[in-house]
Amino acid sequence: xxxxxxxxxTDPSALAAAxxxxxxxxxxxxxALGMQLLKIDTGRATLSMTVRADMVNGHHTCHGGxxxxxxxxxxxxACNSHNLNTVAAAAQIDFLAPAREGEVLEAEAIERAAAGxxxxxxxxxxxxxxxxxxxxxxxxxxxxxxxxxGLKEA
Amino acid sequence: xxxxxxxxxTDPSALAAAxxxxxxxxxxxxxALGMQLLKIDTGRATLSMTVRADMVNGHHTCHGGxxxxxxxxxxxxACNSHNLNTVAAAAQIDFLAPAREGEVLEAEAIERAAAGxxxxxxxxxxxxxxxxxxxxxxxxxxxxxxxxxGLKEA
Amino acid sequence: xxxxxxxxxTDPSALAAAxxxxxxxxxxxxxALGMQLLKIDTGRATLSMTVRADMVNGHHTCHGGxxxxxxxxxxxxACNSHNLNTVAAAAQIDFLAPAREGEVLEAEAIERAAAGxxxxxxxxxxxxxxxxxxxxxxxxxxxxxxxxxGLKEA
Amino acid sequence: xxxxxxxxxTDPSALAAAxxxxxxxxxxxxxALGMQLLKIDTGRATLSMTVRADMVNGHHTCHGGxxxxxxxxxxxxACNSHNLNTVAAAAQIDFLAPAREGEVLEAEAIERAAAGxxxxxxxxxxxxxxxxxxxxxxxxxxxxxxxxxGLKEA
Numbered sequence: 095x096x097x098x099x100x101x102x103x104t105d106p107s108a109l110a111a112a113x114x115x116x117x118x119x120x121x122x123x124x125x126a127l128g129m130q131l132l133k134i135d136t137g138r139a140t141l142s143m144t145v146r147a148d149m150v151n152g153h154h155t156c157h158g159g160x161x162x163x164x165x166x167x168x169x170x171x172a173c174n175s176h177n178l179n180t181v182a183a184a185a186q187i188d189f190l191a192p193a194r195e196g197e198v199l200e201a202e203a204i205e206r207a208a209a210g211x212x213x214x215x216x217x218x219x220x221x222x223x224x225x226x227x228x229x230x231x232x233x234x235x236x237x238x239x240x241x242x243x244g245l246k247e248a
Numbered sequence: 249x250x251x252x253x254x255x256x257x258t259d260p261s262a263l264a265a266a267x268x269x270x271x272x273x274x275x276x277x278x279x280a281l282g283m284q285l286l287k288i289d290t291g292r293a294t295l296s297m298t299v300r301a302d303m304v305n306g307h308h309t310c311h312g313g314x315x316x317x318x319x320x321x322x323x324x325x326a327c328n329s330h331n332l333n334t335v336a337a338a339a340q341i342d343f344l345a346p347a348r349e350g351e352v353l354e355a356e357a358i359e360r361a362a363a364g365x366x367x368x369x370x371x372x373x374x375x376x377x378x379x380x381x382x383x384x385x386x387x388x389x390x391x392x393x394x395x396x397x398g399l400k401e402a
Numbered sequence: 403x404x405x406x407x408x409x410x411x412t413d414p415s416a417l418a419a420a421x422x423x424x425x426x427x428x429x430x431x432x433x434a435l436g437m438q439l440l441k442i443d444t445g446r447a448t449l450s451m452t453v454r455a456d457m458v459n460g461h462h463t464c465h466g467g468x469x470x471x472x473x474x475x476x477x478x479x480a481c482n483s484h485n486l487n488t489v490a491a492a493a494q495i496d497f498l499a500p501a502r503e504g505e506v507l508e509a510e511a512i513e514r515a516a517a518g519x520x521x522x523x524x525x526x527x528x529x530x531x532x533x534x535x536x537x538x539x540x541x542x543x544x545x546x547x548x549x550x551x552g553l554k555e556a
Numbered sequence: 557x558x559x560x561x562x563x564x565x566t567d568p569s570a571l572a573a574a575x576x577x578x579x580x581x582x583x584x585x586x587x588a589l590g591m592q593l594l595k596i597d598t599g600r601a602t603l604s605m606t607v608r609a610d611m612v613n614g615h616h617t618c619h620g621g622x623x624x625x626x627x628x629x630x631x632x633x634a635c636n637s638h639n640l641n642t643v644a645a646a647a648q649i650d651f652l653a654p655a656r657e658g659e660v661l662e663a664e665a666i667e668r669a670a671a672g673x674x675x676x677x678x679x680x681x682x683x684x685x686x687x688x689x690x691x692x693x694x695x696x697x698x699x700x701x702x703x704x705x706g707l708k709e710a
Contacts, residue, residue, distance in 0.1 A: 152271030159317025467625025
């Protein structure tokens with residue numbers, strides 16, 4: 095007889111992957127924007143997104159909101175990788191260079207600090223050939239509950 | 249014979265409206281996300297957006313990136329209202345309450361400071377019944393050129 | 403016979419003033435930097451500081467850290483004005499113009515949002531003749547306990 | 557006969573050290589707060605400061621403004637290390653843990669991005685035994701001129 099608890103990951107990296115998979119199915123925004131989850135581990139996540147025609151602003155470059163959304167999504171996967179429900183409390187972004195339609199952007203999130211219920215994550219957004227586009231810093235807040243109910247952090 | 253210069257706005261409010269209209273036709277992101285431009289004036293803009301099913305994140309609430317994108321767009325219309333090409337150099341957002349699918353969000357941008365080529369704009373995001381969702385502050389940078397070529401700031 | 407409870411303020415403005423007075427005696431930094439508390443009310447505080455010779459940086463202008471410290475102090479008095487112990491969780495500042503030795507700076511803090519244990523405060527720093535120097539935004543976090551033990555928020 | 561040009565550093569690290577030495581003599585704030593310059597190199601600087609009795613706030617912990625000032629000073633030495641006059645345009649700080657009187661704080665600044673006239677620097681503030689106190693991010697702006705006139709970047 096099937097027992098879901100047989101599937102409980104026993105190490106942090108596997109827990110991060112399981113948590114990301116559970117979040118992804120509910121994450122309509124990431125899917126609608128064509129994001130891909132490239133890497134996931136404890137406190138880290140890398141996502142990519144291709145700049146589409148409907149992501150361009152009034153200056154003919156990628157809308158800053160779309161760059162932010164990619165970075166914010168990488169942040170979300172990194173800060174929920176412990177399987178503890180966590181949301182963004184605040185974020186700050188520096189836009190360093192424009193991105194153009196058709197370019198592939200990658201956002202790499204890494205945990206810089208975690209204390210009590212809050213954490214700080216840095217996200218670097220660059221093109222897939224390494225041109226730096228933006229630097230993002232997010233502040234996370236745990237809100238109670240688990241991403242995958244019944245799992246505990248390994 | 250038609251002379252486009254007959255159409256040049258002679259007061260700042262009309263110039264802001266003309267500039268916004270020109271930006272809007274090129275702003276694929278604002279259109280794709282179903283935004284509406286409610287008010288525009290010199291250094292000010294108000295936009296609205298309904299939270300759609302494809303704007304929800306892994307926690308079943310409006311994706312922070314979508315809230316940011318609405319605020320960033322209001323900021324863009326406000327900081328380009330002088331008809332001088334201006335982009336976001338940086339932005340910071342505090343997320344204060346979640347928004348849910350179906351809710352109508354409004355973002356009101358206002359110029360707080362302008363000195364040389366840079367400016368600071370504050371954007372308040374709330375639901376259409378007044379619940380505060382987020383506070384955004386953007387730093388703008390003029391990049392040269394005009395939004396509507398041939399027009400000058402009134 | 404003296405009863406300290408006779409002194410308990412019964413309105414929010416008086417409570418803010420009493421709280422500020424209690425904080426001031428312990429606030430060695432504000433005193434060392436020669437700050438003055440000009441106004442205090444619920445969620446609001448205005449402080450001033452004269453730029454001294456020992457507040458100048460390597461570019462011969464007022465050190466950004468000193469401008470921040472004045473703004474951060476106004477923020478502290480505003481966010482503790484409810485007599486609930488509150489600290490700065492984060493802050494952001496845009497430096498808009500340099501200030502010079504001998505100039506008098508004023509920082510006006512105002513509460514923009516308060517939800518649960520966190521709040522957002524905006525501080526405007528200008529010279530006493532109205533030149534805008536910096537815009538500051540602080541995020542506060544309540545940490546438990548009262549500034550003046552035994553008092554409750556009116 | 558003495559010729560000052562004999563002293564022009566021929567490598568970036570030596571230029572950074574010479575620039576820092578020139579800034580230090582004018583930096584009244586760093587001296588008044590008892591800061592020490594521990595390390596300097598191209599795009600990097602580490603400074604320390606002991607939390608004195610006059611750096612404490614109304615909550616009996618190190619004033620956030622003093623922590624910011626230390627971080628901002630490390631940022632200033634890092635971003636001026638190319639001998640091109642550079643100022644802080646904006647900065648953001650997350651306060652992660654309180655620091656107490658008598659503790660020695662260290663701030664390590666590192667250049668994260670530099671494009672045109674602006675740059676982004678990250679500063680980590682920790683106690684000398686490694687406890688993380690704050691994370692700071694600064695945006696720099698070059699204003700023209702050199703820190704040491706007559707020197708060029710090596």
